[in-house]
Structure formats: C-alpha cells, structure tokens
Amino acid sequence: MNFLLIAPHYISWHYTKAISDLIGIFKNFIWFIWNMFSIKILLQTLFVPFQKLSVKSTKRFDIQDFFSALVTNLLMRLVGFGIRSFFIILGLFSLAFFIIFSSIFFIIWLILPLVLLGMFVLGIISTLKIPNL
Amino acid sequence: MKFHQLAQKVFEVYPAILLDKIIPREFRKNVRKILMFFIAVAFIISLFGLFPDYTFNIRGLLFITFSLWIAFYLLDAMFFSYYFSKNSMDFEVAKIIENTKTDDITKSFLNSDIGQFAMLRVGISQKEVNRFLSERKHTVSKDEYFVIENDKDPFITVAEYARSILHFDIEFAAFLRTFGVDGNIWKGTLDWISQNQKTVIEREAWWHRDRLSRVPSIGRDWAYGQIYNLEKYGYPISNDSIFHSISGKLSLFEESVNNLERILAKQSGANILLIANETILAMQWVSALGKEIENGTVRHEIEGKKVYVLDTDSIIDSMKQKVDLETELNSVLAQVINAGNVILVIKDLPHFIASASALDVDVKSLLANSLTSERLQIIAVANTHAYHETVETSHDLTRFFEKIIIPELEHDAIVQVIHNEANIIESKMPVFFTYQSLIAVVKSSERFFADDSLYDKAVDLLNEVASDSAVGRKMQIITQEKVEKVVENRTGIPQGKIGDAEQTKLNSLEQILHQRIVGQDAAINAISSTMRRSRAGLTDSKRPTGSFLFLGPTGVGKTETTKALAEVFFGNEEKIIRVDMSEYSSENALEKLIGTAKTGETGFLSSKLRESQYGVLLLDEFEKSAKTVQDLFLQVLDEGFFTDGRGERVNARNLIIIATSNAGSDSIYESIRNKEDIILDQQKIVDEVVKKGLFRPELLNRFDGVIVFHPLDQTALKNVIKLMLAALNKRLEDKNLSIIATEKLVDYLVNVGADPQFGARAVKRTIQDLVEKKIADAMIKGEVANGDKIILEPQADGTLSIDKFVA
Numbered sequence: 006m007n008f009l010l011i012a013p014h015y016i017s018w019h020y021t022k023a024i025s026d027l028i029g030i031f032k033n034f035i036w037f038i039w040n041m042f043s044i045k046i047l048l049q050t051l052f053v054p055f056q057k058l059s060v061k062s063t064k065r066f067d068i069q070d071f072f073s074a075l076v077t078n079l080l081m082r083l084v085g086f087g088i089r090s091f092f093i094i095l096g097l098f099s100l101a102f103f104i105i106f107s108s109i110f111f112i113i114w115l116i117l118p119l120v121l122l123g124m125f126v127l128g129i130i131s132t133l134k135i136p137n138l
Numbered sequence: 139m140k141f142h143q144l145a146q147k148v149f150e151v152y153p154a155i156l157l158d159k160i161i162p163r164e165f166r167k168n169v170r171k172i173l174m175f176f177i178a179v180a181f182i183i184s185l186f187g188l189f190p191d192y193t194f195n196i197r198g199l200l201f202i203t204f205s206l207w208i209a210f211y212l213l214d215a216m217f218f219s220y221y222f223s224k225n226s227m228d229f230e231v232a233k234i235i236e237n238t239k240t241d242d243i244t245k246s247f248l249n250s251d252i253g254q255f256a257m258l259r260v261g262i263s264q265k266e267v268n269r270f271l272s273e274r275k276h277t278v279s280k281d282e283y284f285v286i287e288n289d290k291d292p293f294i295t296v297a298e299y300a301r302s303i304l305h306f307d308i309e310f311a312a313f314l315r316t317f318g319v320d321g322n323i324w325k326g327t328l329d330w331i332s333q334n335q336k337t338v339i340e341r342e343a344w345w346h347r348d349r350l351s352r353v354p355s356i357g358r359d360w361a362y363g364q365i366y367n368l369e370k371y372g373y374p375i376s377n378d379s380i381f382h383s384i385s386g387k388l389s390l391f392e393e394s395v396n397n398l399e400r401i402l403a404k405q406s407g408a409n410i411l412l413i414a415n416e417t418i419l420a421m422q423w424v425s426a427l428g429k430e431i432e433n434g435t436v437r438h439e440i441e442g443k444k445v446y447v448l449d450t451d452s453i454i455d456s457m458k459q460k461v462d463l464e465t466e467l468n469s470v471l472a473q474v475i476n477a478g479n480v481i482l483v484i485k486d487l488p489h490f491i492a493s494a495s496a497l498d499v500d501v502k503s504l505l506a507n508s509l510t511s512e513r514l515q516i517i518a519v520a521n522t523h524a525y526h527e528t529v530e531t532s533h534d535l536t537r538f539f540e541k542i543i544i545p546e547l548e549h550d551a552i553v554q555v556i557h558n559e560a561n562i563i564e565s566k567m568p569v570f571f572t573y574q575s576l577i578a579v580v581k582s583s584e585r586f587f588a589d590d591s592l593y594d595k596a597v598d599l600l601n602e603v604a605s606d607s608a609v610g611r612k613m614q615i616i617t618q619e620k621v622e623k624v625v626e627n628r629t630g631i632p633q634g635k636i637g638d639a640e641q642t643k644l645n646s647l648e649q650i651l652h653q654r655i656v657g658q659d660a661a662i663n664a665i666s667s668t669m670r671r672s673r674a675g676l677t678d679s680k681r682p683t684g685s686f687l688f689l690g691p692t693g694v695g696k697t698e699t700t701k702a703l704a705e706v707f708f709g710n711e712e713k714i715i716r717v718d719m720s721e722y723s724s725e726n727a728l729e730k731l732i733g734t735a736k737t738g739e740t741g742f743l744s745s746k747l748r749e750s751q752y753g754v755l756l757l758d759e760f761e762k763s764a765k766t767v768q769d770l771f772l773q774v775l776d777e778g779f780f781t782d783g784r785g786e787r788v789n790a791r792n793l794i795i796i797a798t799s800n801a802g803s804d805s806i807y808e809s810i811r812n813k814e815d816i817i818l819d820q821q822k823i824v825d826e827v828v829k830k831g832l833f834r835p836e837l838l839n840r841f842d843g844v845i846v847f848h849p850l851d852q853t854a855l856k857n858v859i860k861l862m863l864a865a866l867n868k869r870l871e872d873k874n875l876s877i878i879a880t881e882k883l884v885d886y887l888v889n890v891g892a893d894p895q896f897g898a899r900a901v902k903r904t905i906q907d908l909v910e911k912k913i914a915d916a917m918i919k920g921e922v923a924n925g926d927k928i929i930l931e932p933q934a935d936g937t938l939s940i941d942k943f944v945a
Contacts, residue, residue, distance in 0.1 A: 007160045011213070014153035018216045026219050030345050037350040040434065043358045046442065050361030085360065092357050117212070124205035131198025 019118060027114065031107050038103055042096025047089045054078060055085035139287060139294065141235070141243070141280040147226045148236050154220035154229065155236050157213060166210055173207040218343060227294035230332060234299065243278045244307045245271055252296060252331060259327045260319045261572040261617055270313045278306045297328040318574060318618070322550070327573040330557045348433045358442055363476035367469050368446055371453040375428035375445040375483065380421045383558040384429070391426035394544075395436075398427050401540050402481065402515060403439035409509060409516045411536070413525050414544035417486055418593040420519040422555075423544065424483055440481070443515075446474075447483040450490040460497050464504065471508040481515045488524035488785060492735060502535045509538040523781040552580050552592055559597050567608040571600075571616045578621040579603065584680070585791050586629050586751075599624070629752055629792065643706060644670050654702045655695045656861065656898075657854040660820075661688070661845040665699065668842045669707070669794075681778045683707075685795040687760070687838065689823060690847030691803040693897025697756070699847075700796050704754040707794060713753035715746050719763040719797075727764040733783035744782040752792045760797035761832045768837055771797075775840035797841070801832045806848055820846045850897050852888060858898045859887050862905050873917070874924045877909070886932035912938055 039045070058081050113120070148155070161169075180200040184193060221229050230252050238246035247253040248267055257267055285294055285302045304311045304321055314324060343349065375381055384391065402408050412420035428445040430436045448470065457463035474480045484490060494501045508514050518539065520529055529536065553576050560571045583595040603624045607614045643650065647666040655662060665686060672683050688696040701711040722731055733741035740748075747755075757763070757771075774780050778791035802823045823846050828835050838844055850858060863879040870876055891904025909930060916922045921940060929941040 011153070011157055011160055014156060015213070015216055018153060018219065019212075022219055022223070023216070033345060033347050033350060036347065036434075037353070040351070041353060041355045043355050046361060047357050053361045056360055056362070056364055089357065089360065117208075121205045121209055124201045128198045128201030128203075128205060131201060132195050134194050134198070 016118065019114075023114075027111065034103060034107070035100065038096065038099050042092055042099065044093055044096045047093050047096075050085075051089055051093075052082055052086055054081035055088065140284040141238075144227065144231075144235050144285065144294070145280075148232045150223070150225045151220045151229055151232045152236070154217045155233050157217055158233070161213070163217070166214060170207060170210045170214075173203050173210065176203045177207060218339075221339060222343065222346075226292070227299075228296050228332060230296050230335065231294055231299045234296075238280070241277070241279045243280065243283045244303055244310050245277070247300065247303055252328070252335075253300075255331055256300065256324075256327050258570070259331060259573050260314070260317060260323065261574060261615065262314075262317050262319075266317075270310070274309045274313075276307075276309055278303070282306055295329070296332040297325045300328045301325050323573055323577065326550070326553060326577075329554070330573065333557065334561060351433050359444075359479070362479040363473060365446070365470075365473045365477050365480060367466065367473055368448065368480070368482070371456075371466075371470060372446050372448045375425055375447055376432070378421065378425060378447060380418060381425040381428060383555060384422055384425050388426060388429060391423060394423045395426050395430050397542060398423060398517070399430075399437050399440060401542075402443075403437050406512045407538060407540065408512075409514075409539045410518070411487070411525075411529070411539035411541045412517065412519045412544060413522055413541060414519070415522050416592055417519050417521055418555075419544045421485065424517055424519070427481075443479050443481050445481045445483060445517075447485060450484065450486070450493070454490075454493050454497070457497065460499055463494065463497050463499050467499075467501075467504055468508070471504075471514065475508065475511045475514045478513055481517060484516060484518040486524075487518040487520045488528040491528050492785060495735075502529075502532045506534045506538065509535075521785075523787070524785045527781070527785055552596060553577055555593060556580065556596050556600060559600055563601065563604045567604055568611055568613045569604045569608050569616055570613055571604075572618070574618040575603070575616045575621050576600075578618040582621060582625045586625060587789070602628075647706065650706055651699065651702050654861070655698050656857040657850060658695050658699070658847055661695075661699070661847055664843045664845055665703070669703075680791065682775065682790055682793050682795050685775050685840070685842045686797070687833075687841045687844045688796060688798045688847060689800075689802045689827065689844065690806060691800060691849055691897060693899030693902075694847040694850055695898065696796075696798045696847055697758075698898075700754055700756050700798075703794055703796070708753050713750075714756050715750070715753055715793075716756045716758060717743060717746075718758050719761075719767070720759045722763045722767050724764065728766040728770060729783060731767060732770065732780065732788075735784050739783075741783060744780075744786075744788050747788050747790060747793075751789050753794075755790070755793045755795045757795070757797040759799065761799045761801045761827075768833070771795075772837055772840060775837075799827075799832070801830070802827045802846070806846065820844075852892070855888050855892055855898070855901060856884050859884050859891075859901055859905070862902060863909070866905070866910065870913075875913070875917075875922060875926055875928060877913070877928045877930065880929060882932060883930050883938075886938075890936070908938055912940065916940055 177200065180196050180203060183189060184196050184200060187193065189196065225232070230250075234247055234250045234252070237250060240246065248257065248271065254264070257264070283302065283306050285299055286305060287294065288298065301321060301324060304314070304324055311321075314320075319327075340346070398410060401410050412423060414420045424445065427436075431440065431443055431445065434441065453466060453470070454463065457466060471482075474482050491501045505516070509516070516539075522543075556576060556579065560576060564570060579599050580592070580596050583592055583599050587595040587599065599621070603616055603621050606624055607616050607620055647669060648662050651662045651666065665684075668684055668686070688699070690696060700714060704713040705711040717731075722728075724730075729739075729741065731741045731743045733739050733744050760768075770780055774790050775795065779787050779789050782788050805823045805826045824838065824844055827833055828838065860879055863877060863884075867876050887901060887904055887908070890908070891901035893900035896903075912930065913922070913928065916928075922928060930938045931941055933939055
C-alpha cells in the first residue's frame with residue numbers, strides 16, 4: 006500500500022503548485038498561438054505588399070506605365086491585406102477557443118480527483134455486474 | 139553547505155523523490171503504454187458492440203483503465219512540476235541525499251544510480267568498487283561532509299556534490315587515482331552524466347516555451363522579401379550540426395549572445411567579425427544566437443530574424459566564370475538587403491576570399507559595396523591566422539565590422555562539446571565511452587592531427603575509434619588505451635603507458651646512441667634526458683616532440699646522432715626530412731619553403747610535412763637560412779605549427795626538429811687548442827654565436843637544447859674507424875668476406891686520414907679511398923675468394939698490402 010503514501014502529497018500538489026504551473030503553461034500556449042499566427046507582425050505590416058513584391062514604372066512621364074505599376078502594386082497590397090486579415094482572424098479565433106477550453110479545463114482540474122475516483126468506482130461496479138445471460 | 143542543511147532543502151522536491159521510489163519513472167511509462175493499449179481495445183469492442191452480452195462490463199473496464207491512465211499521467215505531471223521548479227539543487231542530488239540513510243556519504247553515493255553509472259564511465263567495475271568499500275579504513279560521516287559551493291551560483295550540481303566527496307574522502311580519492319581518475323575527470327564525468335539525464339527528461343517537456351517555439355509560425359515572412367538565391371546556396375543555422383550540439387548548454391553562451399545582440403541591435407554598422415582559432419567556437423556563438431531568436435528571448439530589434447549561413451563553397455563550385463560568380467553573389471546580397479530580416483553568416487571569410495580570388499573575384503570589395511546599405515547584416519567568421527593575413531589589411535572591408543576575438547577553447551571545453559558526439563555514436567553502435575577515452579581523443583587530436591580544426595579532428599577520431607572497436611553486437615567499452623592504440627596505428631608513434639621494451643630503450647638511450655656515436659658524452663646526455671621527458675608526457679603537447687640545435691664542426695657526429703634518433707624513435711633511420719638550409723638564404727626563401735597563394739605553389743617544407751608529419755626534421759646549415767625563415771621557426775618551435783602560404787595550418791608537433799650549424803667551430807677549435815674544458819665553455823660558444831649575429835637569442839632559447847659537439851680526438855677517431863670497419867664488414871657479409879680491424883690498420887688510417895677540419899668525414903673518405911678500393915680491386919682480380927678473412931698490412935711506402943687466410 007506504498008501507493009497510498011503518495012496520495013497526500015499528490016492532493017496538496019494538485020491544489021497548490023499545480024495551479025500555478027497550469028497558469029504558466031496556459032501563458033506558454035497563449036504566447037505560442039500569438040506567435041504561431043504572427044499576429045503582431047501581421048498587424049504591423051497589414052498593408053505592406055505581399056512578400057515585398059512590387060513593380061516600378063520604368064518609363065518617365067508615361068501615364069499608362071505609371072498607372073499599370075500603381076494598379077499592380079495596389080493589387081499586391083490588397084492580396085497582402087486579404088491573406089493577413091484571414092490569418093489574424095484565424096489566430097484570434099484560436100486564441101478565443103483556447104481561452105474557453107483552458108477555462109473549462111481549469112474547472113475540471115479542480116474536481117479531477119473526485120471525477121477519477123468516481124470513474125474508477127463506477128468502472129469496478131460495471132465490470133463486476135453479472136451479465137444477463 | 140553542510141549535509142544537514144542540504145537535507146532540510148530536500149523537501150522542495152520530496153514528493154517527486156518519493157514517487158520515483160514507489161513507482162519508478164520507467165515503470166510509470168510502461169504502465170501508461172499498457173493501459174493505453176487496453177483503452178483502445180475496450181473502446182473498439184464497445185464501439186462496434188462486439189460482445190453484446192458483456193457491453194456493460196467492457197464499459198466498466200474502459201472506465202477503470204481510463205481513470206488509471208489519467209492518474210498515471212497526473213503523477214508524471216507532478217514529477218515534472220517538481221523536477222523543473224526552481225530548486226536549490228539538482229534533482230539527482232536531492233535524491234542521493236534523501237537516500238543517504240547510513241552515516242556513510244561515499245557508500246550512499248556509490249550505491250545511487252548516478253554514482254554507479256559514474257563509476258562505469260570512468261572504467262571502474264562494480265567488483266572493484268565493492269572491494270574498495272569492504273577494504274577501506276575510514277568513512278566520511280554526515281557531520282564531516284559539506285558541499286564546496288561555487289561562489290557565482292549557489293545551485294548545487296551533482297558534480298559539485300561528488301567532487302566534495304573526493305575532497306573529504308581521501309581514501310576514495312586515492313582509489314580513483316589508481317585508475318587515473320583525478321578531480322577534473324571526476325567532475326567532467328558527472329557533468330556529462332547529469333547533462334544527459336536532464337536532456338532525456340527535458341525531451342518529454344513538450345509544453346515548455348523553447349519546445350513550442352520550434353513549431354514554425356505562419357506568415358512571419360510575408361512582410362519580408364524572398365531570399366531564393368540564399369536558399370539555393372545556404373541553409374538556416376538550425377540545419378547546422380553545431381546548432382544541435384549546444385542544446386542544453388545555452389547558459390554557457392549567455393554572455394556571448396548578449397555581445398552579439400548588442401552589436402546587431404545597432405542602427406548602423408551592425409556587422410560582426412568573429413575571430414577565433416577554432417571556427418567551431420564562433421559557430422557555437424552564432425548557433426546560440428539562432429537558438430535564442432527561436433526561443434523569442436532576444437532584444438526586440440532582432441526578434442524574428444532569420445540566421446542564414448551562406449555555403450561559400452557551394453556558390454563558388456557552381457560558377458565557372460568571374461562574371462557569373464559576381465552576379466550571383468550580388469543577387470544573394472541584394473535579396474538579403476531587400477528581405478530585411480536576414481542575418482547572413484559567412485562561415486570562413488578568409489577562405490571565401492581566397493577561393494573566390496581563383497576566379498579573379500574580389501569578394502572584399504563586393505562585400506564592402508553591399509555593406510554600405512545599413513540593412514545588410516553580416517556575421518563573418520575568420521580563423522585568427524588567416525584573418526591577419528587576408529582580412530586585416532583590407533580597411534575598406536573591416537571598417538564595416540565590429541571585431542570580437544573569441545578566446546581559445548581549452549581542451550576541457552572541447553571535451554564537453556564532444557560529449558554530444560559520443561552520445562550520438564553510443565546510440566548507433568554497441569559502444570560505451572569512458573570519460574578518459576574522450577580526453578584521450580581530444581589530447582591526441584591536439585597533438586597528432588592539429589592541422590585542421592581541433593573539434594573536427596576530435597570528432598573524426600572519436601568515430602574512427604568507435605567503428606574500430608564495434609565488433610558484433612556485444613557492447614564494447616572504449617578506454618583511453620583503445621584510443622591510443624588507434625592513434626598509434628595511424629601515426630606509428632608509440633602512445634600511452636610506456637611499454638617495457640620502450641622503457642628499456644628510453645632508460646638506456648645513452649648506450650643506444652653511443653653504439654653509433656663516438657664520444658660527445660655531454661651532447662648525448664642532454665639529448666637523452668630531453669627525450670625521456672618528452673615521452674613521459676612532461677613536455678608541452680603543443681610544441682614539437684623535441685628540438686635541438688647542434689653546434690660543431692663537420693664530421694663530429696651531428697648527422698649520425700640525427701639518424702640514430704630517427705631509428706630509436708621512429709623505427710627507421712630513413713625517417714628524416716632533410717632540408718638544406720643554405721638553399722633558403724635568398725629573399726624569396728620563405729615562399730620556397732612554405733609556398734605562396736600568389737602562384738599557388740606549395741612550399742618544400744609544407745608539402746614534405748603533409749606527406750609525413752612524423753619523424754626527424756633535419757635543418758642542415760641552419761645559420762645560412764634567411765632571417766625570415768629563422769623567424770618562421772620561432773613560431774614552429776613555440777607553437778608546433780605554422781600557417782603555409784595558402785593559409786592552411788601545417789602540424790609540426792610530432793617532429794624532432796634538429797638544426798645543425800658549423801657556427802662557433804672556430805671558438806670550439808680555440809677551446810681545444812687552449813685545452814679548455816669544452817663542457818664548461820659551452821656558454822662561451824653560444825655567446826659567440828649570438829655576438830656574431832648568426833642566431834637571435836630568442837631563437838636559441840626556443841630550442842629544448844643547444845648542444846655543442848666537440849672535435850674528435852685521436853682515441854675517438856680510432857673508435858670511429860672501428861665502427862666504420864664494422865659497418866664495412868656488414869656489407870661484405872653477402873660476399874662471405876671480412877676484414878680484421880687490426881690496431882696497426884686503425885693507427886694507419888688515423889695518421890693518413892685525420893683532418894681536424896673534417897673530423898670523421900675525412901677518415902670515412904680515407905677508408906673509401908684506401909680500404910674499400912683495395913678490396914674491390916682484389917675481388918675483381920680474384921685475389922680474394924669466398925670465406926676469406928682479410929688483413930690489410932700498412933707498408934713502409936704508405937700503401938696497404940693484402941694478406942688473407944681462410945677461417
């Protein structure tokens with residue numbers, strides 16, 4: 006019954022140190038999602054041409070050439086804006102989802118020892134039940 | 139910190155220790171796997187309703203296994219939580235302290251997992267440990283013991299704990315010493331083991347920030363330009379093997395990374411030139427920077443930057459024409475500037491400059507032009523010697539760089555770096571390295587294969603030793619002796635513990651040399667004692683095996699001594715690289731000797747030493763060489779290597795260097811004439827040589843010994859003649875003939891042949907002219923036949939007559 010020796014240490018950990026650790030891990034994940042979707046960088050460069058692709062008008066005083074370059078560059082900016090906005094929104098959604106998920110996880114964490122005990126006892130009862138032959 | 143104070147701090151991690159004791163880590167891992175298997179089976183059965191009558195029971199089983207699985211997971215979570223929390227000591231130290239139940243510090247340590255493993259790593263068997271524990275007379279109690287702490291960091295590591303045991307338990311320290319384990323080896327071993335253990339556990343911590351940061355992010359590069367060309371001719375620093383070898387050792391580079399960050403964060407001139415004797419050191423710095431950027435723990439100015447290494451060989455190899463290379467290189471640089479988020483790394487700038495110059499491309503000005511753009515950031519790496527020769531002189535280029543000189547890595551630090559390599563080899567082959575074997579690998583690489591980067595050579599040797607030893611599936615323990623055996627096979631130089639035969643040879647070196655050299659007692663004694671010191675490993679491993687300047691007139695045994703040394707130490711008197719230094723007196727002497735990059739010619743000395751770096755290097759008539767050449771030898775004698783004209787290192791550490799010179803002969807004759815004691819007069823002769831400006835005093839001081847050979851007197855000459863006649867008899871053995879060296883003949887040869895100016899060389903010529911010629915004539919005329927013993931009788935007219943008899 007050595008196994009039971011660990012129980013009091015575990016319970017004390019579960020409701021003290023583990024909680025602060027969990028908060029640390031949640032922070033790590035929020036940082037991770039924020040970085041993975043590069044939200045800060047995408048916001049800062051929202052209107053920058055996609056992958057810095059741009060054309061320059063080559064001929065001087067050629068209106069057509071000037072406008073064609075302007076349109077192309079505007080288009081690259083629009084493409085950049087579109088793709089970036091999409092990923093920013095995706096990232097923010099993921100963040101929101103993670104925050105909701107972690108809040109639920111946190112509540113489950115608080116009752117987890119009881120839930121596990123309940124599951125285990127229920128499992129024993131169900132396993133031992135004589136089937137209706 | 140005293141033991142009881144330490145014991146009080148164990149509570150910080152006590153639950154994890156208790157858990158490990160009740161349910162060991164491996165066991166927990168396996169149980170989790172088995173439970174997972176049952177969960178999967180039960181889940182499938184209940185999902186498909188395979189046993190409808192037992193559905194309820196199977197769901198019950200699913201509940202039990204699932205709840206147990208979570209419980210085991212949570213226990214591991216608790217373990218990691220304590221393991222990774224900020225404690226006062228290593229988890230393993232806490233474990234050892236908690237398990238120290240008896241009042242015997244050493245025994246408790248040796249019984250711990252880490253203690254047992256440490257003994258294996260230093261090559262001491264459990265049987266030996268048990269014998270020590272049963273035979274020792276004293277034990278160290280908890281009251282006597284305390285940990286000698288590091289002033290800078292109060293955290294107590296396993297190595298500190300174990301090293302303190304060595305401090306208090308003198309008997310244990312003596313026991314380790316009998317196996318060649320000193321305090322440094324002991325500490326290094328424990329550092330290695332505990333680092334490996336930490337790495338294994340850290341690998342499981344996927345929720346840590348540095349692990350999460352390895353997942354590539356989306357869209358980070360969209361705001362920056364593309365670097366197609368750099369991708370073609372380069373690779374991200376994370377693909378460099380060094381990048382992985384520093385994982386877990388980031389803290390070692392904290393200061394270095396700070397230095398790099400400080401410069402890179404500048405508004406302009408944010409380029410760095412890292413100068414190091416070992417380019418690997420510089421690459422470690424760059425890798426550490428790359429890692430910190432990946433972890434997101436750098437200054438915001440360099441946040442998210444890409445560290446990219448330009449593969450200079452690849453770009454040069456793909457281009458055939460000057461124009462192609464220039465265009466391609468310019469486009470790489472232009473893209474890097476346009477991208478705006480790349481730190482470009484040039485691994486070996488001098489090498490790049492030199493190889494591009496073969497296509498007549500001036501890399502220096504190409505780089506300088508691009509560097510005028512403040513958006514280009516370069517970290518260039520240069521080897522110290524090559525830097526001085528190629529880069530330093532170009533002010534146009536260097537003004538863009540801030541220089542950082544990286545101090546040379548001591549071989550202890552290299553040992554630490556090759557731990558990782560040893561781990562990789564151990565995971566692939568059934569071999570087990572003792573810590574001493576790693577030290578032997580690094581030491582031997584330093585001494586015998588020093589012409590390239592020490593790190594690369596050490597890794598090569600480590601791999602060679604492993605593949606040599608790995609036979610079949612049985613685990614092979616690689617010891618210092620095995621490493622030395624491989625080195626010995628490769629170099630032909632005896633290694634390691636001096637064997638009986640060699641021991642005898644060394645102890646009787648004087649007698650061995652005297653078998654070939656007549657007289658010269660002082661010279662031979664000095665040479666012998668220097669060579670004995672060298673073989674016992676007392677001399678500096680970074681210098682040549684031995685170096686002597688032989689002063690004295692012609693024909694007194696200087697060359698003969700050189701031959702004898704080659705035979706004794708390299709097994710063959712042909713193992714001599716002879717350089718006639720009178721040929722190196724002109725202005726371009728140095729170029730002739732070590733080559734030049736201008737014409738691409740290799741020098742005589744550098745190519746000879748590349749062919750064979752083991753043997754005796756004989757520098758004949760050293761005084762006649764140019765001053766520049768003598769200066770080169772200042773470095774060779776001091777550091778054991780030189781850099782040739784192409785900027786490559788040439789190793790001279792395995793040579794016995796002997797410079798000979800007739801300088802001072804006049805003073806020697808004078809001493810003889812005045813009947814002064816030549817041994818006492820040695821200093822006078824050396825002073826004379828310096829005064830004449832033939833050698834600079836600092837050059838003379840670099841030699842292990844300046845040996846003065848004195849002219850041979852009559853008795854010595856007679857002995858020389860006897861030796862020469864014996865050598866002639868050896869040659870005549872084939873013909874089944876022999877000469878009897880009568881006293882009369884010997885006296886005759888001395889009288890006819892002795893010439894104080896030419897010493898033994900003159901009598902050698904006399905023997906050739908008179909004796910050998912006489913016998914050859916007689917053989918042709920048929921006057922002597924097979925089996926004859928010849929007596930040469932001096933005649934009154936000064937000729938020799940032949941007398942013979944059959945034995």
